[in-house]
Amino acid sequence: MTIIRPEPRVAIPATTLLRPGLGQRLLAIAVPFLLAVGLPNEWFFNRELGDTRSGGGLTLVALVALTGMAWAILLPRLEISLRAIRLEPLIPLFVGGALLSTFWSGRPSATLQASVELVLVLLLAWWAVAVFDLDEILLYTSLALAAVSAISLAFVVALPQFGVSSGGWTGLAGNRNGLGRLAVLTVLHSLLAMQIYPRFRTAWLASAALGGLLVFGSTSKTSLLGLGGIVACVAIARAFRSRKTLFGAVGVSLVTTVGSIVGFATANLGFITTWLDRDVTFSGRTVLWRSSFGAFLERPFFGWGWEGFWHGYFSPAHDVLLENTWGPPHSHNALLEYGITLGIPGALVGGAILWRAVLRSTRVIAIDHSPAALFPFTIGVFAFVFSMTEFGVISRTVFFYCLIIATLSAERILKTATSPSRPLAVPNSPR
Numbered sequence: 295m296t297i298i299r300p301e302p303r304v305a306i307p308a309t310t311l312l313r314p315g316l317g318q319r320l321l322a323i324a325v326p327f328l329l330a331v332g333l334p335n336e337w338f339f340n341r342e343l344g345d346t347r348s349g350g351g352l353t354l355v356a357l358v359a360l361t362g363m364a365w366a367i368l369l370p371r372l373e374i375s376l377r378a379i380r381l382e383p384l385i386p387l388f389v390g391g392a393l394l395s396t397f398w399s400g401r402p403s404a405t406l407q408a409s410v411e412l413v414l415v416l417l418l419a420w421w422a423v424a425v426f427d428l429d430e431i432l433l434y435t436s437l438a439l440a441a442v443s444a445i446s447l448a449f450v451v452a453l454p455q456f457g458v459s460s461g462g463w464t465g466l467a468g469n470r471n472g473l474g475r476l477a478v479l480t481v482l483h484s485l486l487a488m489q490i491y492p493r494f495r496t497a498w499l500a501s502a503a504l505g506g507l508l509v510f511g512s513t514s515k516t517s518l519l520g521l522g523g524i525v526a527c528v529a530i531a532r533a534f535r536s537r538k539t540l541f542g543a544v545g546v547s548l549v550t551t552v553g554s555i556v557g558f559a560t561a562n563l564g565f566i567t568t569w570l571d572r573d574v575t576f577s578g579r580t581v582l583w584r585s586s587f588g589a590f591l592e593r594p595f596f597g598w599g600w601e602g603f604w605h606g607y608f609s610p611a612h613d614v615l616l617e618n619t620w621g622p623p624h625s626h627n628a629l630l631e632y633g634i635t636l637g638i639p640g641a642l643v644g645g646a647i648l649w650r651a652v653l654r655s656t657r658v659i660a661i662d663h664s665p666a667a668l669f670p671f672t673i674g675v676f677a678f679v680f681s682m683t684e685f686g687v688i689s690r691t692v693f694f695y696c697l698i699i700a701t702l703s704a705e706r707i708l709k710t711a712t713s714p715s716r717p718l719a720v721p722n723s724p725r
Contacts, residue, residue, distance in 0.1 A: 314425050318367070322426060322434035323441075325360055325418050328353070329692040330442045330476055331466040337449070338456055354407065357414045357690075364421040378424045381705040384650065385698055388643045388688065389416050391636050392600035399599020400610040408601035411690035419698035428666045428703045429490050435696065436483040440501040442466060443480045443508055446473060450511065462513030473508060474517025475680060479693065480505035481521060482672050489665035520679045527675045528668060531659055579626050579683060585617045586625035590633045597637035628686025644688060648678055651697065654704045661711050670704035673697055 314322075331337065332353045379386065392409040399405035422431050446465025449457030457465050467473035481502045488498035509517050589603070589610070597603075604611045604624055615621065625631045632644035655670035673696050677687045687693035 318364075318425060319430075319434065321360065321364060322422060322431065323438045325364070325422070325438075326435045326692045326695060327438040327441060328356060328360065329415065329418075329690065329695050330439065331445075337466050354411060354414075357411065357418075361414050361417050361421075364418055364425075368421060368424060378420050378702055378706075381423075381702040381709075382647075382650070382698075384643055384647050385701065386416060388636075388640065388647060389413055391640055391643065395597065395599040395602070395636055398596055399602035401599065401602040401605050404605065405599040405602040408690065412600075412688070412694070415690055415694050416698060419695050419702070422695075423699055423702045423706070428669060428699075431699055431703075432483065432486055432490065432666060432669055435692070435699075436480075436487040436498070436501070439476070439480040439483050439692070440504070442476060443501065443504045446476075446508060447504060463508060463511035465508065465512075470512045471514045471516060471684065474512040474514030475520075475684070475693070477505040477508035477512065478517050478521045478524070479676065479696070481509070482524065482676065485525075486665060486669055486672065489668075516680075516683055520676075523679055524672065524675050528672055531656070531671055532668070582614070582618050582622050582626055583630065585614045586627075586630055586634060589614055590630065593637060594633070595637045595639075597633065597635045597640060600635050603634050624685045626683055626685070628681030628684070628688070631685055632688075644686070647688075647697075647701070648674075648681060651701050651704070652678055654708065655700065658704045658707050662707055667707065670700040670707075673700035674704075 333356060335352065389409070389412045392405075392412055396402050396405045396409060426434070443465075446457065446463075446467070449465055450463045451457075457463060459470065462470045463473055464470055465473040465476075467476050484498045484502035484505060488495050488502070491498070506521075509521055589598075598610050603609065604622075607615055625634060628648070629641050629645050633641035636644075651670070651674040655674040658667050659671050677693070677697050680687060680693075687697050
């Protein structure tokens, strides 16, 4: 008779003494949805005519309202919230630096609004970790992303003037790369949710397939390559999770993935550029990186302020935009962007957040073989990969929300594993 041994699992304790009700569960779906695509009044504008998004102020008001509702239940249990906050001090340090940069920003009003939005995302992620189990957070975020993907496809099919650009599908994201990244996140969440909630396997497979369709429809080569690389890294990590060579396997796969994407980005090989339909500078990225680094050297210690640099030709980005006439919205590299906006301290702290996220999540999958334990690793790799040739994930987006949750959850799992006799809090309910 064959005895099937269950996979080892470290208990992931909840951090609240109160059982979340229906209102908070709906809130847990509304938060990532709003962070992903904003309010409906931001979905309708004609990109071909060069219109810009409106309603950003209303979205900020909505975020403030959601944060107020979320934290209303935590204030009587402030000590529980503080436990979640202490799990990763580098993230509030980075957000605090962004807020402080308002005083020397090239655009103080833009920096203040953008940094306040970072604070709100941080508070909402702290609330989610303090109230829900990791399985539940993944479920609610997956539902929100599936809804975003479905509405995006509806825009592509029924409202192409809003959901399609000359280069590919844009959906609700505003541009092809934005839709590609959202679709990649949808695929990853759906695949993980399918393992945690196998009863609805068909629905999760449909959500993953929809996300994959949007990745292809967006024609974002970075997203397509990123999706393949992330899935490969997760598969390798699962295969080696019980072996002593886990860290080496993860390191090799991560370096290979990132190296491949950077190689594609710099496009050193002619046949690669032909397949990618890009020139030898990957649509000007290498020139952009060089000129952006020059901007960083102008203010290497404090930077130009969080989101205080890229504001058109009459902004500190004037010289960079003159050299890059295709109008880049950012430097297309996370560490470089952090250096431009927050100087050397910002680049160091931002890089440390990414590195610690990957390293910590690798330790988690070595001790916990549950499907949910793959979530921190998946998001860590996602953040690392999309920091190479894109802005990164630290912004008022669902990506930053997921990174914070993944980071805090991973640290909580590790603390529980090392101190099983001293749980961080009383669990929601028996699992």
